[in-house]
Amino acid sequence: MSGSTSIVIFGASGDLNHRKLLPALFNLYRKKRIPENFQILGFATRDWDDHKFRTEMEAAAVQFCTFDYSYDEWLDFSEHLYYMSGNFTNPDDFEVLADRLQQLESGPSDRMFYLASAPRFFLPIVQELGRLGLVDEAEGKRRVVVEKPIGTDLASAHALNEGLSQVLKEEQIFRIDHYLGKESVQNLLVFRFANAIFEPIWNRNYIDHVQITVAEEVGVAHRAGYYDNVGVLRDMFQNHLIQLVSLVAMEPPANFEADSIRDEKVKVLRSIRPITIDEIATETVRGQYRGYCESPGVAERSQTETFAALRLYIDNWRWQDVPFYLRSGKKLAEKCTEIAIQFKCPPVQMFPLPQDFEMTANILGMCIQPDEGIHLKFEAKVPDTAAETRSVDMEFHYRDSFGETSIPEAYERLCLDALQGDATLFTRAGAAELSWKFIDPILEAWKSPNGPPLTSYEPGSWGPDEAHEFLSSEGRWWIRTCGDHAVQVIDPLKK
Ligand SMILES: NC(=O)c1ccc[n+]([C@@H]2O[C@H](COP(=O)([O-])OP(=O)(O)OC[C@H]3O[C@@H](n4cnc5c(N)ncnc54)[C@H](OP(=O)(O)O)[C@@H]3O)[C@@H](O)[C@H]2O)c1
The missing domain is CATH 3.40.50.720 (NAD(P)-binding Rossmann-like Domain)
Known part of the structure; x- marks a missing residue:
């Protein structure tokens, strides 16, 4: 005792x-x-x-x-x-x-x-x-x-994990990713596995694609010296975005114990299809906000990306051929983290649509921050019309259902779990390394002549035009689901 x-x-x-x-x-x-x-x-x-x-x-x-x-x-x-x-x-x-x-x-x-x-x-x-x-x-x-960070590439992450393992047992190590301490991230598991109605449609038969956005309003500020050697892919994708992908895509775990959940997450990471050097120009976009190179601490002609978007695929029975679009950047229009699940349209268009209108798909929006909650966009009949339909939004907000003060800071949850030895929300050595295994070749390919050019974007925008063309070339658009936007599909012309 x-x-x-x-x-x-x-x-x-x-x-x-x-x-x-x-x-x-x-x-x-x-x-x-x-x-x-x-x-x-x-x-x-x-x-x-x-x-x-x-x-x-x-x-x-x-x-x-x-x-x-x-x-x-x-x-x-x-x-x-x-x-x-x-x-x-x-x-x-x-x-x-x-x-x-x-x-x-x-x-x-x-x-x-x-x-x-x-x-x-x-x-x-x-x-x-x-x-x-x-x-x-x-x-x-x-x-x-x-x-964080656990290394700056696969080799350094592996060396760190090896060094730690010479002194500590894996169950003594708690690698933190503060995103996992957020209530709305933990709610992803509850939403998926404590409700019976979503899991049957949570697959390639019903889901058209998944989007994950982690947008920051701020620039590099006092972190410029650090950030300029890192870039958004290492700073955001390797940890936070890949963690969110694994939570959205994982299979139901055997139980709610740390190892069961972490096993399922690792299976997702193992199934992510690598982006090859030949695909790098079509599967990724990288950008830098205008004025970045003038920030104190940033190299004069820095090629560091402050924005990136990528398309990834998970090669397994549940997700084969379903694109996951990820984007993150600094100096974007708003600070928000959100996941949008766009479902497939109904197979038959039964109701008349105005000319030039396309059928609207159902969208499930999961807002991680700042307005933690869930939005479901579905079609409803416009009253007093023959059969006109319009998209409406069904919303759940944490603050409405549980009160403003009920949402603890992520570090609170994580410190408590570490004190109690509950590793569910912490990253295992293998998971951190698998994530680098996906990110490293992208970073390498960006340095090659095959890589996409470093595009620029206006501070306060939603990133470079290329990021919008990236989706629009497939007839898709980036979706906003948080806050006042309430599941709004952004018209690319108004971005
Ligand atoms: N700040 C954040 O919001 C944030 C968020 C997520 C992750 N992190 C991670 O948290 C870690 C710390 O970040 P931070 O922002 O707190 O850094 P920081 O403000 O630079 O603090 C570094 C700390 O380390 C101490 N230190 C530096 N060299 C030392 C030495 N040789 N011996 C003893 N103490 C030494 C400093 O003490 P003195 O100044 O007294 O020397 C200071 O207390 C980093 O790994 C970072 O990636 C930070």
Whole structure:
């Protein structure tokens, strides 16, 4: 039986801890979800002491908590916060860490180490933890949360996973993709597998195509130096978009346990058809917003993509020949993440359509953010007409059904799951590598003469014209389903 729970945050003075982690842990404490006897020990180079750390974190809580901040609750919580100044590259500092943990813990304790550091420190930190036996499980659970990114390509992801596996068992490693902590992403599983009416039509017989959009309004801002070496394909597709594809496309798992769900997701990743160098120009679009190269920290003639669209296929019985269109970019018209499932049109057009009108397909829109919910677009008869039809929208919004404050931050769910050892929403080593296996050849092909040109687009638009032609050449359009748009098919001329 463990005496207490220790949470060690490597990179505790950084942006992630200020904006996401500490507020999430504070809210879990308010909700009495973390064990009563706990300590949070921050580790970073800054020359702070416990008092200064508490003061800094209080300011962060005031600024970033999405719930009503209460000073009394903060005071109680802050008594559990400690800090030590140390360097990830100095082995002596880890000896100090070990002593500090022993002082803080009342007997055998569970420990969660959170790697909120730059990725180049992930392995050195874990190796030090291993060297000092801090992750041995003889006296309690030892879990390590690894932030994104897991590598920058297949080789580096594999090297990181290999290095981690030399110190930790796979069940001790929690690779985070904060998208999976969002309620509306988790609801994808509930929607698909807790309802009987969707699964029978969730396949190539009824679905025409699937679209996934992850759009950001912001540009690169203070991340320019990092982003210019990365681009949208690594930053968004390799993790978030591919995760969403696997949740939409996976088979029903045997049960709701981590391994069952992760097994099914991996099967999807294994079935994604690679995009070959000969297909690269027709299956992908890459763009850069105008003005990107003038951003401080970006190379003068940078070829880094800030927008990408691609078409992928999943070669299995359920999805053969159903295109999945993915797009993501910066400086787009709106911030939104959404999935649109466009169904096939009825086989027979029974009702008269005005001239030049085409039959409208049913669309299921799943809004991940900002307006979490589900829209179903279907046809209805216009009153007082013989048989005129019009598309209408049936909506579910989280905020209406469950209240505005019921949606926790993704990091809250993920921190709690990691503390409890539930790996369902975390990425396994193999999944991260399979995803890179799909992305790497695209990045490689983009460098070749066969690759599509780097197109440009206006900030505040929906991306380059080529991304619209990409779909319109097949008689399809990008679909918006979130917020005020309520399942609207964007006319390409008004994009
Ligand atoms: N920020 C986000 O919203 C966000 C979102 C998703 C994922 N992430 C991931 O989270 C990780 C951290 O990101 P971040 O934005 O928080 O970075 P950050 O603001 O640059 O913070 C880095 C932290 O690491 C510490 N650090 C740097 N070098 C160190 C060293 N040699 N020894 C000890 N401490 C050292 C810094 O401490 P000092 O400044 O005191 O030296 C600081 O606390 C990254 O892997 C990132 O990809 C971040």
